[in-house]
Amino acid sequence: MNEFELRREKLFNSLPDFSLALVYSGVSKICSEDEFYPFEANRNFFYLTGIEQENSILMLVKAPGEKRTYLFLDEYNELKERWTGKKLRYDDAKEISGVSNIYSNNTFKSMLEMGLGKEDNPYGHIDTVFLDLSDELKIGNNLSTQIYKGQLLEQYPELKIENVYPLIVELRLVKSPYEVAQLEEAIAATSTGINDLLSFMRPGFYEHELADRFEYYGKSHGRRKLSFETIIATGKDATVLHHPITQQVRQIEINDLILFDLGYKHNGYCADISRTYPINGVFSGKQKEIYEVVLACNKAVINYIKPGLTIADLQSYTIDFLKEQCRNRKLIEKDEDILKYYIHSVSHFLGIDTHDVGNRSRKLVPGNVITVEPGLYFVEDGIGVRIEDDVLVTEDGARCLSKCIKKEVEDVEKLLRSRK
Numbered sequence: 001m002n003e004f005e006l007r008r009e010k011l012f013n014s015l016p017d018f019s020l021a022l023v024y025s026g027v028s029k030i031c032s033e034d035e036f037y038p039f040e041a042n043r044n045f046f047y048l049t050g051i052e053q054e055n056s057i058l059m060l061v062k063a064p065g066e067k068r069t070y071l072f073l074d075e076y077n078e079l080k081e082r083w084t085g086k087k088l089r090y091d092d093a094k095e096i097s098g099v100s101n102i103y104s105n106n107t108f109k110s111m112l113e114m115g116l117g118k119e120d121n122p123y124g125h126i127d128t129v130f131l132d133l134s135d136e137l138k139i140g141n142n143l144s145t146q147i148y149k150g151q152l153l154e155q156y157p158e159l160k161i162e163n164v165y166p167l168i169v170e171l172r173l174v175k176s177p178y179e180v181a182q183l184e185e186a187i188a189a190t191s192t193g194i195n196d197l198l199s200f201m202r203p204g205f206y207e208h209e210l211a212d213r214f215e216y217y218g219k220s221h222g223r224r225k226l227s228f229e230t231i232i233a234t235g236k237d238a239t240v241l242h243h244p245i246t247q248q249v250r251q252i253e254i255n256d257l258i259l260f261d262l263g264y265k266h267n268g269y270c271a272d273i274s275r276t277y278p279i280n281g282v283f284s285g286k287q288k289e290i291y292e293v294v295l296a297c298n299k300a301v302i303n304y305i306k307p308g309l310t311i312a313d314l315q316s317y318t319i320d321f322l323k324e325q326c327r328n329r330k331l332i333e334k335d336e337d338i339l340k341y342y343i344h345s346v347s348h349f350l351g352i353d354t355h356d357v358g359n360r361s362r363k364l365v366p367g368n369v370i371t372v373e374p375g376l377y378f379v380e381d382g383i384g385v386r387i388e389d390d391v392l393v394t395e396d397g398a399r400c401l402s403k404c405i406k407k408e409v410e411d412v413e414k415l416l417r418s419r420k
């Protein structure tokens, strides 16, 4: 079984008998007139098939002793391909996804009707259809799965319609060895991109030039996609958490700290890394003090992680840790002031989405991958520091996947000194 077959097998196990699940890749969204946003396949569809082509549908049918998988794709059309380029050939789609029953999406409607029909139905009576009912998923012009649900109920009033999304969330949360390896590759590539950035950055450059450089480096080394829009923030700009590319217009100064929050993807898996480095190669006075608190916190949280805790637990641990350290170093006067300087969450799940499925009240289990990203932002000093690693939850703790990217003060300063 290939990786995607294994995932579908797990989903089959959580479906009841006499049910049918439909998972859509979705269609491109219109930006304006006949201009479309770049297409991104629905991540649940990608997770179950490895395919990223629009207008594709996965259908799973489960009956006693029976598990059938169908994939519906655009069919070969010579004229269309003259306009918009090649579509996946069915053999290639089979190779990627491991699905052997591949049909034209023109036959989907009649195949579905056969599956839901009461007469001559090879599966007996299907009573439940599972749809991915996420709001943002578009499966046709002006057609969401919510609207489609209504249409199905009109046609089959006795049908039960359930949401397949939560079932897929359960699977996506626990990463297989294959998935951990993809994340490690994404992180290794990101590390190379960071090294390139470090040898490139100089005072006088504009922030966006570094973001552009990181993107260009990824594109020219393996046509990598960004996990998300690159954040390059220097000086006071680093106190804005998601300093947007359109505002990355500050010119870098010699005594600045530079905060970067960035990542490349590998086979769809997202690295998400933040580091904060001194442009001139040495942390000074208050910069160093704040950096040391955030670094200590980053390491303490990674040490603290173990199965059974929630992200909410990690968050309260982080707040307590930062509070105490900042008070001891006289960075804050009153305990409650910490929430002025630390204003976000310490972790989120990571995977084929940068902010992957799973919420903060879920108990961590081995195989979860989360970020650990404490930060402190002193607006009045123009200092923002965030240190973010990607971490795998293990049986007895956690393994940091992004160790290769330097964060100890000495190591960072040595690294920056060694730049060409």
Ligand SMILES: [Mn+2]
Pocket: 272, 348, 371, 373, 388
């Ligand atoms: Mn993050």
